[in-house]
Amino acid sequence: MKLSTPKIVSIGGGTGLSTLLRGLKNGPAALSVIVTVTDDGGSSGRLREELGVMPPGDIRNCMIALSEDENLMSRLFRFRFNSKGELHGHSFGNLFLTAMDGITGDFAEAVHLTSGVLAIKGVIYPSTNSHVSLRARFSDGSWLEGETRITEARKRIEEIHLNPTTAQPLAGALEAIASADVITLGPGSLYTSLIPNLLVSKIIDAVRQSQATKIYVQNLMTQPGETDGLSVADHVEALVRHSSGQLLFPRILLNTALPSCDLLRKYQAEGAELVRVDQDRLDAMGLERAECELLAEDGVIRHDPDLLGGAIYKLAGL
Numbered sequence: 299m300k301l302s303t304p305k306i307v308s309i310g311g312g313t314g315l316s317t318l319l320r321g322l323k324n325g326p327a328a329l330s331v332i333v334t335v336t337d338d339g340g341s342s343g344r345l346r347e348e349l350g351v352m353p354p355g356d357i358r359n360c361m362i363a364l365s366e367d368e369n370l371m372s373r374l375f376r377f378r379f380n381s382k383g384e385l386h387g388h389s390f391g392n393l394f395l396t397a398m399d400g401i402t403g404d405f406a407e408a409v410h411l412t413s414g415v416l417a418i419k420g421v422i423y424p425s426t427n428s429h430v431s432l433r434a435r436f437s438d439g440s441w442l443e444g445e446t447r448i449t450e451a452r453k454r455i456e457e458i459h460l461n462p463t464t465a466q467p468l469a470g471a472l473e474a475i476a477s478a479d480v481i482t483l484g485p486g487s488l489y490t491s492l493i494p495n496l497l498v499s500k501i502i503d504a505v506r507q508s509q510a511t512k513i514y515v516q517n518l519m520t521q522p523g524e525t526d527g528l529s530v531a532d533h534v535e536a537l538v539r540h541s542s543g544q545l546l547f548p549r550i551l552l553n554t555a556l557p558s559c560d561l562l563r564k565y566q567a568e569g570a571e572l573v574r575v576d577q578d579r580l581d582a583m584g585l586e587r588a589e590c591e592l593l594a595e596d597g598v599i600r601h602d603p604d605l606l607g608g609a610i611y612k613l614a615g616l
Contacts, residue, residue: 303328304616307478307510309425309495310334311356314485317600318515319363319420321607327616329364329420330474332467332501333357334494335405336432336460339446341378341388345396352405352429354395356491357422362391364418371416406468423471425495432494433459445490449523458489458540460497467498475504480614483547484515485601488525488533493540505546511614513588514547515606518599522569531579549586551609553601555593565599588613 306327308318311334322329333356338346342353358375365372375391394415398408406427413422433443437454443461475481486492496502505512514537516530525533530552538545552575557565565571580587590609594602 304479304614305330305474305477306480306482306610306614307332307474308482309492310482310484310486311337311491311495312486313359314487314491314515314517314601315356316359316363317603318482318485318606318610319360321601321603321605322610323364323419323607325607325611325616327480327611330471330478331360331364331420331422332425332471332474332495333360333422334491335424335426336430336445336490336494338431338444341392343446344388345392349396349400350429351396351399352424352427354392354399355389357409357424358389358391358395360422361413361416361418364420364422365416369416375416421470421474423468423474425471425501426465426467426498428462428465430460430462430465430494432490433461434489435459449490449521452523452526454526455489455524458493458497460494463497463499465498467501467504472500472504475501475508475510478508478510480610480616481505481508481510481512481547482515482610483513483537485517485606487521488517488528488536490524493537496537496541496546502541502544502546506544511549512547513549513551513610513613515551515601515610516553517573518553518593518601519565519570520573525573526569529574529576529579531576531583533573534580534583534585545583545585548584549588549613550580551592551606551613552587552589553592554589555591557593557599561597561599 304327309332337353342355377390379385434448
């Protein structure tokens, strides 16, 4: 009797999610991806402001990650215009998704159809089909709205909210969570790539009710303007605060490899440092820790896609 294909749902955004997907796509699982749509910077931010479209950048990166690297279409979607005019800085993939949204009048359908053009391995869902922005309350009591403005403020974030708070998820995303064997959160920016997905109505309850193995992948470095000085336990506590006080992801994946001193100094000069692992606090929270070497060896401090994907499959017993 043929066993059913295992199902993995990965939740997040930014380069961290793309890195994970590159490591998972060659494994045995069917992949579903839930991607945040609060980006308001760069090419995505300009398209959002000028045309009123959903930000396509993170979703485009996930599409590229799930396509074959040598595929001409994925190379085309990576292409970024370099000119003195209005096209400067825009990627072809962002423009393609924006055009498809204009044709269909439905961003989720535009994502679905564009995924077919790239023949990606997996299904990508925007976390919501509604236009949303981020609002943050800082430790000094002040508030700011807009992802870019929040990170540029360089103040300690206490809580983050979606505006509007009533944004609804796609039915397909909820169904994917309900039927998943594994759900991953991260790696990615804590307040701007991970938590925004959990703030979409019904997502927290869907994850809580799922019988899947639930794994949180910890970032390697703190992020200036967002997680300065936060330890691993601080990251987890922020997730719990924004998940109705629930520990949704009881397993945590940590890297044990150390970057070179020269590379660390380079990052420290930019205000980033290794996220400190406070084991006693993690144990007190009841977390199941999995630790292994996950560091890429390419002159930057980031996860190696194959090592990360392999660790997820091993931790999930797949």
